[in-house]
Amino acid sequence: MGRKYLLGNEAIAHACIESGVDFVSGYPGTPSSEVIDVLRVQLDRSYYVEWSVNEKVALENALAAAWCGIRALCTMKHVGLNVAADPLITSAYTGVTAGLVIMSADDPFAHSSQNEQDTRCYAHFARIPCLDPASIQEAHDMIPKAFSLSEEFGLPVLFRPTTRICHSKGDVELSEPVAGLRKGEFHKDPRQYVVIPAHTRILHKKLNEKQSAIRKRLVEHGFNRYTIKGKTAIIASGIGATYVQELLPEGVSFMKIGAYPIDEDWLGVFIKKHEKILVIEELAPEVEEAVRQVAGCVPVLGKKNGYGSYEGELSPPAVADIMEKAGFLKKNPFLQVEPEQNLPSRPPILCAGCLHRGAFYAIKKVFKDAIYPSDIGCYTLGLQLGVVDTTICMGASITVASGISHAGDPRDIVCTIGDSTFLHTGIQGLLNAVYNGANITVVILDNRITAMTGHQPNPNSGMTASGVESPAVSLDAICRSCGVSFVESVNPYDITGMVTVLQEAKKRKGVKVIIAKQMCVISARRAGIKRGSYQVNPEICTGCGTCVRFGCPAIEFADEKARINDLCSGCAVCAQLCPVGAIAREGKK
């Protein structure tokens, strides 16, 4: 097949095709999304692929496929594994017939996440193997072995790349694709698949009995390996291992950990040959704890005694710092250079013409002194507009709103949630709020797509992952069937209309739902929708700044006048806000 320059996730997707994967499911989440985005657009596809509505749903589907004897892949980001934790833990008891690989992509430094949890801890907790690649090539090469390991031990295997693997690029050696799409067949076996207490006690024992053989096999696979060069040693895992290898001085032994659980006997033999051990790894001290358990009187340096950090990601200078402090380098070879100070920051921002900005503007106008729980999506950027007071996890806008309502805070509560997030884990919160009589206004920001992670379709889009038409779900009908009587749909580009509906909701008690419906501006551009662009007439503009405070990246301000740049997508919201009517469509007076 040859060598290609690929994104880590592209290489992982290709490795799944090389492994003859038959069934693929997952929920989008940075940095994991591109794996399914690559798999779902392959033309001569020999596997089933779906975007599921959430990670629990995705994993249960994939598990069932693996029970039917076909190879299954399930992808998600690390926090998605929390949602899927329920089936995850028990799937280790039931086991699988064909390979089940669960990719849970970690995000050290939380580049695009709400926390920095470490998937390796879940593998430890569930007692299943976990593979932790240090490079794109290794990520690619681990996938076929992950499937075969899963089949050998009859257990799901966790595959845990991090952002610096998923979103790195490199030259990767690929192999030939293997056709999947074998037909699955479910063989009834209640003692395996029905986890009543009598069965599950036996299954738990079987799971524990597998552990020792798993440890040995992971060493035989070469995921965990070492070279002895002297009396001191560095043990490293993940991307940190590549940073160490680039800096490793002569005469220092090196052990690379790429799979868990680590075999203690094998680890002990290595440690006993050394007088000092330094452990370097990102996030949780998983390797370090294993090392400390067998180290005896050999001194171990790691984050537990101040060599390295529990948070953030490693980098070459950070690793050099640790090595210098631990006496493995005389001096950090990287210069300490300070970035330029006092530059205006450039955080991500809602696009020019984004529907969320109009919706947030109207919410703030009608509900001035309110509490604004929000959720996970592009609209979390509403923080910059002062309309996001809380964000915890997927679906936690409506639940936090009802919790605050029942806690007795007298202020109005207006929460915002996107369509994909609502369908992920928002519905249960709405049902609960209605059932228990909360007083809240819910605004569903409906752009018909899962935008932030790269425009994946969801049940609201009218299309499946592979582009097959499907009936678009009615958010209105879902809300009404949860028992909400006030459900209004409105176009958030129409500020007057949006304000009127919000005012109506403000007057009422109970749970009110407003569906702010407008296509994502990026989808609209891709679909060729052109609305023209708007301009400020400098002769009319008084420089009052109303449009500038709206926060649209298309609006600039110079020489006491507003000006619209070429990012304008023609949503016309600013023209509605201008108190003197200075903004009009280009070419119109």
Next chain:
Amino acid sequence: MSGSFNVLIVGIGGQGTILASNILGEACLIEGRHVKGAETHGMAQRGGSVESHIRIDGLFGPLIPPGQADLLISFDLLEALRYSHYVKKGGKMVVNRHLVLPTSVFTQNLPAPTQDEIILALQKHTLCLLDADKMAEEAGSPLSQNVVMLGAASPSIPLKPGSLLDAVKSLVPKKTININVKAFELGREYGGTC
């Protein structure tokens, strides 16, 4: 750092830095050389500051540490200054003269450096400043700006111009090959003079 040639490409989400880094990666492959890189995906792409690291002949990690870039290519003047500490002593900067101020400057009335102040601050490095917007127009499309930038940087990159051009041709949309080849050549011609 182990003999790799380190290129940092920076700009604003949506400006096409990823295509530029793909072209470099593809050109390395054409020459049978190893390459490692890292880039920004996800939320930061929404109009935020973005960076692509490319290590030509890189064998280890994908990240370029501050002070270790041989070449910085910036699609925006302010972003050039933000990342200027990545450039190593004797390294080069190829910078688009265009300046987009962050929206927060207008909404929060934050102080921002002027174009002249930024250029002055950048001049402590070897600087090649160009008007990529105008040259892209001349090539036939404002969207070819990223290829103009790459062309302008190409005399400093240890890859054959033929490999870079082949990579351009294989990665841009078929209909725009001629425009992008012209964009590369216009950029390269200018880059050779600075």
